[in-house]
Amino acid sequence: MQYIDPHIHMVSRTTDDYEAMRAAGIVAIIEPAFWMGQPRTSVGSFQDYFNSLVNWERFRASQFGIKHYCTIGLNSKEANNEALAEQVMDLLPLYASKEGVVAIGEIGYDDQTKAEDKYFREQIELAKQLKLPIMVHTPHRDKKNGTIRSMDVIKEHGVSPSMVVIDHNNEETVKAVLDRGYWTAFTIYPNTKMGNKRMVEIVKQYGSERIIVDSSADWGVSDPLAVPKTASLMNELGISKQDIHLTCYKNALDVYGQSGQFNEADWMKEITIENMELLNGNSVLRGQEFVKKTYSNIIEN
Amino acid sequence: MPNTISSKMTFKEIVHSKLFQEELNWLNANSSLIKKDEQGNQFILNYSLIFRFISKDKIEWSTKELLFLKKQYPSFSEEDWNKQSLCRSLLMIELPVENSKVILKKLVETCSINEQEDFYKSLYFLKIAPELTSLVEEGIRTNVENVFDAIALNNPYAANYLSEEAWNQLVLKAIFMGRPLYKIYNLVVRNNEKLAVMLNNYIQERWSAGRKVSPEIWQLMLGYKHPDILITLKKAIASTNELEHKAVQIILQETTLNRSSNLAIWTEIGKKVNQNK
Numbered sequence: 001m002q003y004i005d006p007h008i009h010m011v012s013r014t015t016d017d018y019e020a021m022r023a024a025g026i027v028a029i030i031e032p033a034f035w036m037g038q039p040r041t042s043v044g045s046f047q048d049y050f051n052s053l054v055n056w057e058r059f060r061a062s063q064f065g066i067k068h069y070c071t072i073g074l075n076s077k078e079a080n081n082e083a084l085a086e087q088v089m090d091l092l093p094l095y096a097s098k099e100g101v102v103a104i105g106e107i108g109y110d111d112q113t114k115a116e117d118k119y120f121r122e123q124i125e126l127a128k129q130l131k132l133p134i135m136v137h138t139p140h141r142d143k144k145n146g147t148i149r150s151m152d153v154i155k156e157h158g159v160s161p162s163m164v165v166i167d168h169n170n171e172e173t174v175k176a177v178l179d180r181g182y183w184t185a186f187t188i189y190p191n192t193k194m195g196n197k198r199m200v201e202i203v204k205q206y207g208s209e210r211i212i213v214d215s216s217a218d219w220g221v222s223d224p225l226a227v228p229k230t231a232s233l234m235n236e237l238g239i240s241k242q243d244i245h246l247t248c249y250k251n252a253l254d255v256y257g258q259s260g261q262f263n264e265a266d267w268m269k270e271i272t273i274e275n276m277e278l279l280n281g282n283s284v285l286r287g288q289e290f291v292k293k294t295y296s297n298i299i300e301n
Numbered sequence: 302m303p304n305t306i307s308s309k310m311t312f313k314e315i316v317h318s319k320l321f322q323e324e325l326n327w328l329n330a331n332s333s334l335i336k337k338d339e340q341g342n343q344f345i346l347n348y349s350l351i352f353r354f355i356s357k358d359k360i361e362w363s364t365k366e367l368l369f370l371k372k373q374y375p376s377f378s379e380e381d382w383n384k385q386s387l388c389r390s391l392l393m394i395e396l397p398v399e400n401s402k403v404i405l406k407k408l409v410e411t412c413s414i415n416e417q418e419d420f421y422k423s424l425y426f427l428k429i430a431p432e433l434t435s436l437v438e439e440g441i442r443t444n445v446e447n448v449f450d451a452i453a454l455n456n457p458y459a460a461n462y463l464s465e466e467a468w469n470q471l472v473l474k475a476i477f478m479g480r481p482l483y484k485i486y487n488l489v490v491r492n493n494e495k496l497a498v499m500l501n502n503y504i505q506e507r508w509s510a511g512r513k514v515s516p517e518i519w520q521l522m523l524g525y526k527h528p529d530i531l532i533t534l535k536k537a538i539a540s541t542n543e544l545e546h547k548a549v550q551i552i553l554q555e556t557t558l559n560r561s562s563n564l565a566i567w568t569e570i571g572k573k574v575n576q577n578k
Contacts, residue, residue, distance in 0.1 A: 047411070056411040059445040094345060098413050099352040260353075 001244070005227045006030045006213035006252035007106075007135070007167060007187065009051075010057050010068070012037075017224040018064040019219070024228035027267045031057060031258060032106040032135055035078055037219045043087035052219040058100065064168040067267040069256070071105035071135050072096040079119040080111070089122060096130055102256040103127070105135025106167065109146045112139065117153070124157045132259050134164045138173065140192070147173045151180055165212065165255055170194060174202060178210060184256045185212040188226035188299055196230040196299045200237050208243035212251045222301055232297040311369065312394065312426065316387045319360050327354040332395060340405030341396070348408060348416060350390055355388045356425035374425055376486040378455040381422065389416070398428055409436060417443075422514035425458040438467045441474060444570060449478060453485055460487035469496045472521070476503065482517040483571025487566070489520060497525045501533050518576050519548040520567045523555055544570055 003026045010018075010031050031053055042044055053070040059070035072095045074088045096104060104127035109116050127134045134154070139146035147166060154164055161181035168187045169177055177184045179234075188196045199213060215226035223229070231248045235241070256262040317325055335344045362370075362379060370377045396404060424433050437459065440452050452459065453475050459468060468491050475482060482488055486563050500521055507514050519537070522530055531571050537549045548570055551563055 051411065055417070056445065058414055059447075094349060094411060097346065097353070098349050099415060100413065144517075 001025050001228075001231060001241075001248075002027045003227045003231060003248045004028045004252045005184070005215050005217075005224070006256060007032055007185065007216045008224060009034060009216070009218035010061065011052055012215060012219035013224055015064070016059075018061065018066060021087065021177075022064045022066055022222055023226050026066060026228060028067040028069065029061065030069045030071060030102055030252070032103075033073050033075065033135075034137070034218070035075045036108055037169075039078055039081065040084070043084060043091065046084075046088045050091065054095065054098050054100065066268055069102045069225065069262055071103040072098075072101050073105045073107045073123055073135075074119050075106060076108050076110040076116045076120065076137060079116045080113055082115050085119055085147075087285075089119065092118075092123070092126060093130075096126060100261055101132070102259040102262045103133040103135045104130070104245070105165075105295050106137035107134065108137040108150050109139045110137075112146055112149065114144065120150075121153060121157065124154060124159060127163075128157065128159060133255055134159065134163060136166045138166060138168045140168075142289060143168075144172050144176075148176060151177070151182065162255075163258060167214070168216070169226060171198070171202065174206060177207060181210075183210050183212060183251065186221070187214055187216040188230050189297055190214060190221055190223060196226065196233050198296075199230050200234050200239060203234060203239055203243055203247060208246040208251070210251060211247050212255070213247050214252075226299060229297045229299055236297065243291075312352070312373065313391060315369070316391045319384055320355070320389065324355050324384075324388075326393075335392070335395070336397070339400060341400060341407060345408050345411060346393065347410075348389060349413075351385050351388050352415070355385050357383050357385055359383055360387070375457045376455045376484075378484075381451075381455055385415075386419040386422060389419040390426055393420070393423045394426050396570060401427075401429060402432060405433065406436060409440070410483060414445055414447055417445070421448065421451040421563045422456055425456065425461070430458065431462050434462050434464070434467065437463065438470075439472050446478065446480075449474070450480060453480060455484050455486065457486045459485075460491050465493055465495065466493075466540070469493070469499065470573070472496060473499060473503070476500070476515065476518060479515070481571055481575040482515070482520075483568045483575075489523070489567075491539055492521050492523070492527045494527065497522055497530060498527055500528050501527070504533055504537075513542070513545075515574055516542065516544040516548040517567070517571050519545070519552050520563075523552050544573060 005021070005026055006029070008029050008031060010029065033053060037047070050072060053072070058068040059161065072092060074085055074092065079085050095101065104123050107120055107123045109120065114151070124134060136150050138150060147169070150166065165183040165185050167185040168178045169184050174184060186194050186199055186202065188194050188199055203211060213227050213230050215222060215224055217224040217226065229249050231244045232246050253262065253264060320328065331347050338344065360383065361574060367379070373441065393405070412420055421437065424430055424437065427433070435450060440448065443449050453471055459471050463471065470486065472488070473496070475485060500518060504514050504518065522534060534549055534553060537545065538553065540546050541548065551566060555563060
């Protein structure tokens with residue numbers, strides 16, 4: 001089966017991860033712009049980061065037969081440094097307009113401050129102007145209120161829920177988000193957010209319409225195989241192939257495909273090439289071969 | 302060096318003739334916006350926006366057009382250029398010369414992979430091409446294969462404008478990255494003994510590690526009487542690899558008289574070596 005991980009921060013991951021992801025069936029990924037674990041101190045750091053999203057990381061992924069896309073945005077944490085945020089906002093239209101940028105994101109709230117609210121709204125307007133979908137990061141703390149507030153603000157700006165993914169949902173937020181017509185994404189993350197056994201229960205209860213599974217794997221304890229592992233677990237626990245396909249591939253393709261930048265044909269033609277042919281003579285793998293590894297499908301949570 | 306004043310007109314005409322009406326409208330509407338913005342921000346934004354408004358279609362060339370382009374741009378290769386790359390070239394050509402050096406640097410610092418490829422492919426067309434060597438030297442440092450190829454292969458810029466030092470780095474890196482040498486414009490013309498000696502060391506290094514070298518490498522060993530190189534060549538003639546044996550044999554027998562006729566043989570060897578890539 002083929003999978004899309006529509007939320008993963010590959011700049012923090014190793015080539016082992018890329019190998020394992022491709023071997024597990026991941027064919028396309030979306031890397032949202034986020035923070036790097038510590039605050040950046042100058043706009044040049046943002047520019048270099050955006051460059052890596054549209055350039056170097058794309059190349060790195062291609063070496064492993066994975067098609068890499070990204071979203072561009074100012075994250076909510078760093079929106080609080082207003083002097084810097086202003087400069088980053090000036091950079092965004094250029095990077096957000098580039099090929100392979102499938103949404104504005106991840107944007108939204110962290111502490112739900114005034115500054116976060118200001119830049120969230122400005123970026124919703126940018127997405128409208130560029131006709132791009134929006135990927136919303138919902139806060140860890142005061143999650144339910146933050147999620148509802150995010151949807152209220154999006155509505156206020158007149159953006160259709162069909163253009164918006166609300167991410168990092170849990171059992172407490174899922175109903176409200178689905179009921180309002182948004183794409184409802186779940187991050188399968190060890191220790192925090194969602195475990196994948198819980199995810200299976202959600203699909204059993206709510207079905208597969210507009211539900212999306214992602215890993216959000218980054219520099220913290222996280223799992224770049226969260227999507228294929230969750231898919232396997234769903235299969236073991238009796239979820240239909242069709243529901244697995246929708247939640248682990250097709251729904252992400254549909255929502256981000258609205259950007260015009262995320263087309264199945266982009267990777268379909270490439271993955272018919274034998275892996276080893278693709279890997280010969282490149283500068284990242286340096287001639288090594290894939291190593292088959294086995295992993296448990298359970299992500300303890 | 303291209304005749305930029307007359308080519309500007311004609312190149313523009315050729316590009317325009319390849320576009321659909323709505324593509325042309327977009328390009329024209331935006332060229333006036335670009336002229337108004339001295340900082341170059343509109344130019345940089347438009348360079349990125351080309352993919353949204355201009356299709357990636359391959360181009361049908363007439364013989365006359367190809368002849369013209371190959372004259373303006375030696376080693377111009379049809380398969381390397383689509384409508385988007387032509388339009389990116391045109392935007393760069395039309396940039397007012399006064400600030401263009403600063404603006405071009407700003408542009409390349411924000412480019413995605415496709416944009417960077419077209420950037421480096423286009424530099425040779427520019428009036429200020431000879432002044433842009435530092436940008437190209439920086440470009441050679443890339444690890445992104447497609448971007449490196451855009452600089453090194455089927456592009457006359459390096460052979461025409463790079464210093465010997467930078468040229469040698471380009472060729473060495475092409476060899477390290479396993480790129481097809483026969484696509485490097487004027488490879489043999491720009492060859493020098495310093496590079497041949499560096500390559501000789503590289504060959505020794507590969508052999509010590511039990512690895513082979515590309516048979517394409519031997520054409521760069523031509524005519525240098527350095528004793529170390531001769532020792533290497535004598536060792537290599539014993540190679541059981543047919544292509545390698547042939548390549549070394551050509552070098553050992555080559556004189557300035559048959560050099561130009563050998564060019565075709567090197568291209569043939571290059572194509573054979575790289576046919577699976």
